Amino acid sequence: xxxxxxxxxxxxxxxxxxxxxxxxxxxxxxxxxxxxxxxxxxxxxxxxxxxxxxxxxxxxxxxxxxxxxxxxxxxxxxxxxxxxxxxxxxxxxxxxxxxxxxxxxxxxxxxxxxxxxxxxxxxxxxxxxxxxxxxxxxxxxxxxxxxxxxxxxxxxxxxxxxxxxxxxxxxxxxxxxxxxxxxxxxxxxxxxxxxxxxxxxxxxxxxxxxxxxxxxxxxxxxxxxxxxxxxxxxxxxxxxxxxxxxxxxxxxxxxxxxxxxxxxxxxxxxxxxxxxxxxxxxxxxxxxxxxxxxxxxxxxxxxxxxxxxxxxxxxxxxxxxxxxxxxxxxxxxxxxxxxxxxxxxxxxxxxxxxxxxxxxxx
Amino acid sequence: xxxxxxxxxxxxxxxxxxxxxxxxxxxxxxxxxxxxxxxxxxxxxxxxxxxxxxxxxxxxxxxxxxxxxxxxxxxxxxxxxxxxxxxxxxxxxxxxxxxxxxxxxxxxxxxxxxxxxxxxxxxxxxxxxxxxxxxxxxxxxxxxxxxxxxxxxxxxxxxxxxxxxxxxxxxxxxxxxxxxxxxxxxxxxxxxxxxxxxxxxxxxxxxxxxxxxxxxxxxxxxxxxxxxxxxxxxxxxxxxxxxxxxxxxxxxxxxxxxxxxxxxxxxxxxxxxxxxxxxxxxxxxxxxxxxxxxxxxxxxxxxxxxxxxxxxxxxxxxxxxxxxxxxxxxxxxxxxxxxxxxxxxxxxxxxxxxxxxxxxxx
Numbered sequence: 047x048x049x050x051x052x053x054x055x056x057x058x059x060x061x062x063x064x065x066x067x068x069x070x071x072x073x074x075x076x077x078x079x080x081x082x083x084x085x086x087x088x089x090x091x092x093x094x095x096x097x098x099x100x101x102x103x104x105x106x107x108x109x110x111x112x113x114x115x116x117x118x119x120x121x122x123x124x125x126x127x128x129x130x131x132x133x134x135x136x137x138x139x140x141x142x143x144x145x146x147x148x149x150x151x152x153x154x155x156x157x158x159x160x161x162x163x164x165x166x167x168x169x170x171x172x173x174x175x176x177x178x179x180x181x182x183x184x185x186x187x188x189x190x191x192x193x194x195x196x197x198x199x200x201x202x203x204x205x206x207x208x209x210x211x212x213x214x215x216x217x218x219x220x221x222x223x224x225x226x227x228x229x230x231x232x233x234x235x236x237x238x239x240x241x242x243x244x245x246x247x248x249x250x251x252x253x254x255x256x257x258x259x260x261x262x263x264x265x266x267x268x269x270x271x272x273x274x275x276x277x278x279x280x281x282x283x284x285x286x287x288x289x290x291x292x293x294x295x296x297x298x299x300x301x302x303x304x305x306x307x308x309x310x311x312x313x314x315x316x317x318x319x320x321x322x323x324x325x326x327x328x329x330x331x332x333x334x335x336x337x338x339x340x341x342x343x344x345x346x347x348x349x350x351x352x353x354x355x356x357x358x359x360x361x362x363x364x365x366x367x368x369x370x371x372x373x374x375x376x377x378x379x380x381x382x383x384x385x386x387x388x389x390x391x392x393x394x395x396x397x398x399x400x401x402x403x404x405x406x407x408x
Numbered sequence: 409x410x411x412x413x414x415x416x417x418x419x420x421x422x423x424x425x426x427x428x429x430x431x432x433x434x435x436x437x438x439x440x441x442x443x444x445x446x447x448x449x450x451x452x453x454x455x456x457x458x459x460x461x462x463x464x465x466x467x468x469x470x471x472x473x474x475x476x477x478x479x480x481x482x483x484x485x486x487x488x489x490x491x492x493x494x495x496x497x498x499x500x501x502x503x504x505x506x507x508x509x510x511x512x513x514x515x516x517x518x519x520x521x522x523x524x525x526x527x528x529x530x531x532x533x534x535x536x537x538x539x540x541x542x543x544x545x546x547x548x549x550x551x552x553x554x555x556x557x558x559x560x561x562x563x564x565x566x567x568x569x570x571x572x573x574x575x576x577x578x579x580x581x582x583x584x585x586x587x588x589x590x591x592x593x594x595x596x597x598x599x600x601x602x603x604x605x606x607x608x609x610x611x612x613x614x615x616x617x618x619x620x621x622x623x624x625x626x627x628x629x630x631x632x633x634x635x636x637x638x639x640x641x642x643x644x645x646x647x648x649x650x651x652x653x654x655x656x657x658x659x660x661x662x663x664x665x666x667x668x669x670x671x672x673x674x675x676x677x678x679x680x681x682x683x684x685x686x687x688x689x690x691x692x693x694x695x696x697x698x699x700x701x702x703x704x705x706x707x708x709x710x711x712x713x714x715x716x717x718x719x720x721x722x723x724x725x726x727x728x729x730x731x732x733x734x735x736x737x738x739x740x741x742x743x744x745x746x747x748x749x750x751x752x753x754x755x756x757x758x759x760x761x762x763x764x765x766x767x768x769x770x
Contacts, residue, residue: 050731050734050747050749051749051751064433067453068430068433068434068453071426071430071452071453071749072430072745072746072747073738073745073746073747074734074747074748074749074760075749076452076749077452089455090433090438090439090454090455091429091430091433091453091454091455092452092453093451093452093453331696334693334742334744334765335744343738348735348738349738349739351738352741352742354742356718356719357718369412372412372436376435376705376710376711376713377711379714380696380714380716382696382697383434383435384434384435385412385434385435385436386436387412387413387433387436387437387438389413398436403696
C-alpha cells in the first residue's frame with residue numbers, strides 16, 4: 047500500500063495518462079510519465095517525465111528506480127518493456143494481462159475458457175486458413191490482425207464476393223483472427239475496477255455508439271434490462287478475477303436482441319481493455335469517483351471509491367475538427383468540457399470530450 | 409479571449425494554484441506556476457514552473473513573456489509585482505483589486521461606500537488612536553493589522569481589562585484597524601465569479617465553521633432564509649461589479665439573528681477574498697463547474713460554467729495531523745478525498761480536504 051506522496055509511473059503520455067495523472071494528484075500521488083512522444087498531453091500535468099523509447103533500458107531502469115509502482119494507459123506496451131519493469135517494480139495490472147489482451151486470439155480463447163460467449167472465431171495464419179475460416183463462419187465476417195488494432199484499424203469486413211487472398215494481403219499478411227459478424231442491437235461496456243485486495247466495483251453499464259469505428263457517444267445507464275446489466279457486470283467480474291486484475295478495466299459487449307417471441311437480450315464479449323476506457327470518461331463529471339481516480343486507488347493498493355452516478359450521463363467525443371466548437375460548448379449550460387491539450391487537430395484524433403449530466407427521470 | 413493551448417501564469421504555488429492548474433488542464437489550458445517556494449504543491453501538476461522571488465524582475469519578465477494572461481492564488485502578492493506584470497500581460501483580477509483587499513481598512517471603506525454593512529471600525533495608527541477607538545466601539549472589539557493577516561494571524565480580541573499599549577505593541581506597532589466584535593449566529597460565504605464580459609454567477613451560499621480561526625467545515629446550502637441568501641449574493645455581485653472584478657471571488661459574511669420579536673437575519677460583510685476560496689472547495693465534487701474551472705474560464709475570457717449542485721455538500725478541511733486519517737477516509741463510501749501533496753505535516757497546515765455530497769432532502 048502506497049502512502050500519499052508516493053510516485054506512480056505511467057507508461058504512455060496521451061489523454062488517458064493525462065487524466066490519470068490529475069486523478070492521482072487529487073489524492074496526493076505524484077505521476078511520472080514515460081513516453082517516446084514529445085509534446086504529450088500528459089507531460090503538462092505530471093511531477094516528472096521521461097522522454098524515451100520503450101526499448102531504452104537505461105531510461106526504463108532509471109524510471110523504475112524513480113517510481114513506487116508502474117501502470118500504463120494502453121495495452122500495446124511492448125511485452126519486453128513490461129517484463130523489464132516488472133522485475134524492478136510492481137506493474138499493475140500485471141504484465142500477463144498485457145499478453146492476454148494484446149492478442150485477439152488469445153483474448154477470445156481466454157474469455158471462452160471462462161464459459162463466456164464471444165463471437166465465433168477461428169485463427170487465420172495464411173490465405174488458405176482464411177478460405178477455410180470463411181467456409182466455416184460464413185459471411186459477413188471480419189478479418190482482424192491478432193495484434194495492434196484499435197479504432198477499426200487492422201480489420202476488414204468480409205462481405206459477399208471479396209477476394210480472400212487480396213483481403214489477407216491488405217492486412218500485411220500478419221497473423222489474423224476471423225470473427226463471425228455479430229448482428230447486435232446495442233454495444234455496451236462495463237467499466238469496473240478490481241483492487242489489490244480482490245474487491246470489485248463496477249459503474250453502471252454504459253451504452254456506446256461508434257461512428258467510423260471510433261467511439262462517438264456513451265450514455266449511462268444503458269437502456270437494457272436490469273438482468274442483462276447484472277449479467278454484464280458478472281462477466282466483467284469473472285474476467286477480472288480470472289486475470290488477477292488490479293486496476294480499472296473495460297469489457298465491451300454486444301447485446302443481441304430478439305424482436306419476435308419472448309423478449310431476451312443475449313450478451314457476447316467483444317473486447318477487453320486493460321485500462322481506463324473512453325466509455326468511462328463520463329465518470330469524471332457524473333460519478334462520485336472517476337474511473338481515473340479508481341484506477342490510481344487500485345494501483346496504489348488503496349480501497350476503491352464509490353461508483354454512484356449523479357444522474358443520467360451522456361459523453362460525446364470531440365473528434366478532429368469537432369474540437370473547434372469549443373466556444374459553443376463552453377457556452378452551453380451544464381456541458382462539462384474536457385480538452386486534452388493536443389496542439390494539432392487531425393481527422394479521427396480524439397481532441398476532447400463533453401459530458402452532460404441530467405437528473406434521473408425515474 | 410484565449411484559445412485552448414494558451415498558457416495561464418499563476419502567482420503562488422500552494423493548493424489553490426494546484427487545483428487551478430488542474431482545472432485549467434481539463435480545458436486544454438497550460439499552467440505556468442511562479443513561486444518563491446521550492447517543493448510547492450502546484451509544481452507537480454503544471455506545464456512550466458518558475459522558482460523565483462516576487463521581486464526578481466528578470467524572472468518576472470521572462471514569466472510574463474512565457475504566458476498569455478496572469479492570475480494569482482492569494483491576495484498578498486506584492487503590489488509592485490502585480491504592477492510590473494500588468495504592464496506586460498493582462499493580470500486578472502486587476503491589480504487594483506489587490507490594493508483594495510490587501511488593506512483591511514481600505515477594504516472596509518470600499519464595502520461601506522457601496523452601501524453594504526460591515527462591522528463598525530476605526531483606523532488605529534498608534535496606541536493613542538487605539539484608546540480612542542475602544543472608547544468609541546466598546547469591548548469586545550478586535551484589533552487587526554491592516555495588512556498580511558490570515559487564519560487569525562495578526563489579530564487580537566480585546567476584552568475587558570486588556571492593556572491597550574501592550575496589545576498594540578503585540579502586533580508589532582503596525583498600522584491597524586479596530587473592529588467592533590460582531591455577535592453573529594452564522595458565518596457564511598458567497599463564492600461567485602464575474603466574467604470578462606460582466607456576466608456573474610454565484611454558487612449557492614456556503615455556511616462555514618471555523619476552529620482556532622481556521623476554516624473547519626463548509627456546508628452548502630447554508631441554513632439561512634432564502635431572502636437572506638439572495639441578499640448575500642446581491643452583495644457579492646455589487647462588490648464584484650464595483651471592483652470590475654474578473655475571476656472567482658469569495659465574500660465572507662456574518663449572519664446576525666434576532667431570536668426575540670419578528671425573525672430576521674441581518675448581513676455584515678467580514679472579508680473579501682479576491683481568489684478561489686477554501687469555502688468553495690466542495691464545488692470540485694458537488695457542482696457542475698468547480699470554482700477552479702470557473703476562475704480559469706473567467707481569466708481566459710471564456711463563458712462562465714453552470715453552478716448547479718449535485719446535492720447537499722459538506723467539506724471538511726484536513727488540518728495538520730488530520731491528514732494521517734487518509735486510510736479511513738479512503739475507505740468511507742462516498743467521501744471525496746483530496747490531498748495536496750505536502751510532504752511535511754505541520755500544526756494548522758491545510759493538508760487536504762474531504763467532501764461528502766448527499767442527495768438533497770426537500
